[in-house]
Amino acid sequence: MKISNLPIDAPYNDGQRAWLNGFFSGMQSYMSQSAGVSSATESRIVTILYGSQTGSAETVAIEAGTIAKSYGLTPIVKSMDEVEASAIATFEYLLIVTSTYGEGEMPDNAQLLWDSVCAESMPRLESVNYSVLALGDTSYDLFCQAGIDWDNKLAELGATRIYERVDCDVDYEEPAQAWISSVIPLIAGGSGVSNIEGEAGASDKPEYHRKNPFPARLLVNRLLTDASSSKETRHYEISIAGSGLSYEAGDALCVIPTNCPDLVAEIIKALNCSGNEEVNVSGELIGLADALQNQFEIKTPSKEFIEEFATRSGNQELNGIIAAGDKDKLSDYLWGRDTLDLLLQNRIAEFTSAEFVNLLKPLQHRAYSISSSGKQHPDTVHLTVASVRYDSFERNHKGVCSTFLADLVGAETPVRTFFTPNKVFRVPDDNSLPMIMVGPGTGIAPFRAFLQERDYRKASGKNWLFFGDRNAATDYIYRDELEAYQASGLLTRLDLAFSRDQDAKVYVQDRMIEQGVELFQWLEQGGYFFVCGDAYRMAKDVDQALHAVIATHGNLSEQQAIGYVNKLKKDKRYVRDVY
Ligand SMILES: Cc1cc2nc3c(=O)[nH]c(=O)nc-3n(C[C@H](O)[C@H](O)[C@H](O)COP(=O)(O)OP(=O)(O)OC[C@H]3O[C@@H](n4cnc5c(N)ncnc54)[C@H](O)[C@@H]3O)c2cc1C
Ligand SMILES: NC(=O)c1ccc[n+]([C@@H]2O[C@H](COP(=O)([O-])OP(=O)(O)OC[C@H]3O[C@@H](n4cnc5c(N)ncnc54)[C@H](OP(=O)(O)O)[C@@H]3O)[C@@H](O)[C@H]2O)c1
Ligand SMILES: Cc1cc2nc3c(=O)[nH]c(=O)nc-3n(C[C@H](O)[C@H](O)[C@H](O)COP(=O)(O)O)c2cc1C
Structure with missing residues (x-):
């Protein structure tokens, strides 16, 4: 099947298309081996909802739609912020594909739907048949929590789980393929074959993606x-x-990086190895030094390594923390310690090269x-x-x-x-609309791109950047460019917050509050509000400041301000690229 035949209205960009091509060829061989249904199921609708921050869950959902179509089903693939919670009760077959963000939280485009599904007014879902695919990363404490939450909530509301949830770690392609190739034929039911092979176009050129980088x-x-x-x-x-x-x-x-050769050498020394030992990596024997440099995360210790290290070393403090299951204490213990620190601290814990490699995660x-x-x-x-x-x-x-x-x-x-791709984190199509950009530290990155884009388009819309970092004298990055944009009028407003230039910290959200009257005016004029940078502290505080500005200058109650912000999110006028 050609990409242009995909049953999705959203346009693809090259990144998606590239990934899709790789994923798609994998699916072709999967599906050609499996039985499907005849065209009798043409009218059976399967709704596939995705929650995705950086596009992976979205791409898998799109792929599930493609495969569903090849089985004669009618797929409807939508972002979670494109549906009302009450509509879910009308879905006979529902597939949820979602990643997890923050600390076990929903991705931004899933949050509003999730809030509604959790509300008391949510109808029962007795006639809904569903399955969940969760994308996550085992290095986070709350692995695949958003998918787990959806799975539990749908069951609690009376929906029928037709296929067990699959939780995917960072290498999600294979388990995602396996989930699709099980759940789609199950929904299609009966007999027949996927018609995907016949539709595969010879012109689908291989492009670049995670498994085939440029x-x-x-x-x-x-x-x-x-x-x-x-x-x-x-x-x-x-x-x-x-x-x-x-x-x-x-x-x-x-x-895709490679590890520092010095760190590789130090780890080999700590293991009492030469580096020439052969280790098995995905069925292939390669030298230890090569494996450590190119294949595995050797800096951040994996959970598996930490637990095995604790057992072998007999380290009482670490064993106590693990036994108590205290995640905060464990992160405090690990803060600043990498895999080599652990190896060096308790030399009594010995690992053969094969044992060590088996406890590492693939390099990401x-x-x-x-x-x-x-x-x-x-x-x-x-x-x-x-x-x-x-x-x-x-x-x-x-x-x-x-x-x-x-x-x-x-x-x-x-x-x-x-x-x-980040399809929603985009310069508005309407060149006349104002843009407000909040990007301290490296958060400035996409806004430099946005300003270049507005410049290229000769867009008439106003542009406002909130930027900050530690000290103006040393950390005011891209200063010349920003001042030139101010001089040319491209950058209508620039508000700076250098946190360490005075005794009390000053952050971008303080500048937002100070400039609240005008900020609210820009929003009322149809302005877009973008945030980029630290997810854990900055983005949360900026969110609070945005609510405060809207409540104060819009004369709104707390609840009304939440409603105002939710409307911005729904309209994709409040979007974030946070990490
Ligand atoms: C969508 C997205 C966009 C991003 N954009 C940018 C960007 O534009 N610019 C940018 O710089 N980054 C960006 N990042 C972050 C980037 O992906 C990496 O996480 C970052 O560069 C660190 O990776 P690393 O491999 O150098 O460090 P890693 O090897 O991954 O090590 C990082 C770890 O080191 C530890 N650590 C870090 N500092 C300290 C400290 N002071 N004391 C003790 N321990 C510490 C922490 O455990 C931390 O998790 C983005 C991330 C995402 C998800
Ligand atoms: N989740 C993550 O793993 C994560 C998130 C963000 C950045 N990083 C990494 O950290 C490194 C440096 O990041 P960076 O340059 O983007 O940012 P940064 O150096 O952490 O901070 C930039 C500015 O933001 C200020 N800041 C701190 N807390 C804030 C808050 N609650 N609200 C608003 N501003 C706040 C900082 O002030 P003070 O420092 O003076 O308090 C500083 O002035 C990079 O490697 C980046 O990838 C990792
Ligand atoms: C800032 C950040 C926070 C994350 N938090 C979690 C988490 O709490 N639990 C988890 O399992 N995965 C977490 N992840 C991993 C993502 O869920 C995973 O990378 C997923 O494949 C992303 O899919 P998406 O591109 O569809 O958003 C986090 C990733 C980032 C960048």
């Missing part, structure tokens, strides 16, 4: 912060020339919000990355990917990359 070249690696700054933020320009790839302002570029890509507009820079992708470097337990520690880019990539080193 080997890009790093052209520019420039320090943005001053050399005397307490932090290090860098500007990168990565060439995608010749790839055929394109991107939109608001998308992210994912980078890291996402970076793109800080350039694909219109102004079709051949390069710009990134704005804070290098993670800190000293603890008498060692220098380095973040894997941020320092891979900073220290390890040379002109000839291929940087394995792929795009992930």
Whole structure:
């Protein structure tokens, strides 16, 4: 089947299409082996709702729709913020595909529906048949919590679970394929075959995705912060020339790093190995040094490693925390300690190379919000990355990917990359509408791209940036560009908050409150409100400040302000790219 035949109204961008092609060819071989139904089920509607922050769950949902169609079903694929909770009672077959965000929370586009489903007014769902696919990451405490919550809630409301929930870790493609290939034929029922093979177009060219990244070249690696700054933020320009790839302002570029060779060598030494030992990686025997450098997360300790280490080392403090199941104490204990710190601290815990490797998680890509507009820079992708470097337990520690880019990539080193779209985090189509952008620290990245995009479009709409960082003298990144945009009139307002330039901290949300009258006016004029950067503290505080501004200057009660903000979210005028 050609991508253009997919039963979805939403447009694809290249990142999605790229992933879809890879996923899709996997599904073809899966489905060609499995039995489906005849066209008698044409009228059976299956509603597939997704909750997704960075597009993975969305892409799986779209794929489930494609496969459902090939089985003669009528799929309706929708983002969770496109349906009313009361409509769920009318769905005979419902598939939920959702990721988890924050700390076990719903992705932004699932939150409002979830709130409504949890309300007392929610009707019973006795006639609904459902199954849930949950995307998550086992390195988070509340693994796949959003999917678990949906699964439990639907059952509690009387819906029938027709297929057990599947929880997927970061390598979600295979379990997602397996879920689709089980649940779709189940809904289709009867006999028959998927017609997907016949429809597969020979013209579907392989493109770049997580399993087949584009080997890009790093052209520019420039320090943005001053050399005397307490932090290090860098500007990168990565060439995608010749790839055929394109991107939109608001998308992210994912980078697949390799580990630092020095850390690899130190771990090999701590294990009393030579590095030449052969270890089994997905059925293939490779050298330990190679495996540690290219295949596994060796910095952040996996849960499996921590537990096995605690048992073998007999470390009383760690065993006590694990036995008590105290997650906060465990993160306090682990703060600043990496895998090597643990190995060095209790040398009594011995692991063979094979045992050690079996306790590691696969090395993952890291996402970076793109800080350039694909219109102004079709051949390069710009990134704005804070290098993670800190000293603890008498060692220098380095973040894997941020320092891979900073220290390890040379002109000839291929940087394995792929795009992930963020379809709602976009410059408004209507060039006349105001944009309010809140992006402290590296949160400025997509807003540099947005400003370039507005510039390219010669958009008449007003632009307002709230930016901040630690100290103006050392951390005012992209200052020249922002001042030039102010001078040209592109940047209508720029409000800065340098947190450490005075005794009391000043943050972007303080500036929002100070400028509340005008901020509310911009919203009333149809303005879009964008937030990027830290999810755990900044985005929550900015959200509170937004509610306060709306309540105060709109003369609204707390409940009415919540309603106002919810309407902004529903209209996709309040969107976030937070991490
Ligand atoms: C959609 C999205 C967009 C993003 N965009 C950007 C962006 O534009 N720019 C950007 O810089 N990042 C961005 N990130 C974050 C980025 O993906 C990485 O998480 C970040 O670069 C760190 O990765 P790393 O491999 O260098 O560090 P890792 O090896 O993953 O190590 C990070 C870990 O180190 C530990 N740690 C960090 N600092 C300290 C400290 N001071 N003391 C003790 N322990 C510490 C923490 O456990 C932390 O989780 C984005 C993330 C997402 C999901
Ligand atoms: N979830 C995550 O893992 C996560 C989230 C964000 C960033 N990071 C990583 O951390 C590194 C640095 O990130 P960064 O440059 O974006 O940001 P940052 O250095 O953490 O902070 C940027 C600015 O935001 C301020 N800030 C702190 N708390 C705030 C709050 N509650 N509300 C508003 N502003 C607040 C900081 O002030 P003070 O520091 O003076 O308090 C600083 O001025 C990067 O590697 C990034 O990837 C990780
Ligand atoms: C900031 C952040 C918070 C996350 N929190 C959780 C979590 O609490 N539990 C979990 O299982 N996964 C968590 N994840 C992992 C995502 O659910 C996972 O990467 C998923 O594949 C993303 O799918 P999406 O692209 O559809 O949003 C988190 C990811 C990020 C970036």
